[in-house]
Amino acid sequence: MNTDLFTNRYSVTAVIALLSFILGYLTSRMGKARGAQTPERGEQYYIKGLNYLLSNETDKAIEEFIRVTHLDPDTIEAYLGLGHLYRTKGDFDRAIRLHRSILARPDLNDKERQRILLALGADYKSAGLWERAVSVFKQVLGINPNKIEVYQELAAIYEEERNWQEAFKAQQQYDKRTGSKQKNILAHLQTETGKEAIARGERDKAHKAFKSALSIDPSCLDAALHLGDFYLEEGKAGKAVEIWEGIVTQDAPFAYLAYRRLEKAYFEQNRYDDIAKMLENVVAKNPGNVMARVTLGEYYAKRDMVPEALRHLREALSTQPRSLEARRQISQILVRNHMQEEMEKEYSEAVEVLYAPSEPYTCTRCGLKAKDLSWRCPQCRGWDTFTAQD
Ligand SMILES: [Zn+2]
Incomplete structure (x- = not known):
């Protein structure tokens, strides 16, 4: 299931990753003793492997990389390249075994450790083993709390698990460290936290979450809809009206979601x-x-x-x-x-x-067409990417 998600990005990412592996490999070879025959042959296999990869012959590329690891078992580059290939092929078990085995080496420095953990985390994530992925990514942060891409990995996993509070924290850390302000995402995550609290009957918590969402992003429609719902259920029609009138007056996309609600709230105030x-x-x-x-x-x-x-x-x-x-x-x-x-x-x-038949909603990011509106695209997982059309 998860592989589909990554397939269309496969070729570009694979080539970029492999280029970085080969550079890493060659650089690491330069530091070692020259004149020995095996490393040079290792390089040849490496280049051959890369060529196979570029012509999409993954299995042959894997064979070449295995040769490199036999000739040159000390460098982790070849293993990382191989693990990456296994993962992109969908052979997660093998990728996991490989990364765990090199992780057990006693002489790893922090940088190498980080890279292997990142690869292992990616294996677990691709295999849908989210808890293990989280624990591995947290180990990376233990070594280097400024490894920013890890926060994004964590946020993505927590979103899949519908653990909105943790997703919020991870996204916040990411934004803080990168200076990016993805307010709409933070607001959605708070809104989702609130919706789950409502479902569990934790109304105070829900109220706080919806308000926090709106304070982060005042244009978060979903938060405004639910905060209004909350007030109406509490018998505070006036407050609900105030919020929904704001939405309707601004005539934002999807503002119609507030029409029926507003009509009902007016009705309760005898404003027919x-x-x-x-x-x-x-x-x-x-x-x-x-x-x-x-x-x-x-x-x-x-x-x-x-x-x-x-x-x-x-x-x-x-x-x-x-x-x-x-x-x-x-x-x-x-x-x-x-x-x-x-x-x-x-x-x-x-x-x-x-x-x-018609599918009126389109994701502006990945082009997915859908019958129903989603705040988060089920295909590319982008927030607020849907537009409505005929
Ligand atoms: Zn999409």
């Missing part, structure tokens, strides 16, 4: 018409906002304001002909009001448009 006022403002500024049109259509239909409802729903269809929700509501209105002629027209148009 405010949702329409709010959304009329939104479409006045952004006439192509399909979800606002659809919500308005439903609102007017419920109040038997047929021309207003149809106007908004048809506007929605002119932007997004595939909007199922708009089609459904139009059909209901036409049937309910016995508008026979328009019904026939709508029917033939709808069949035409809706015939092909």
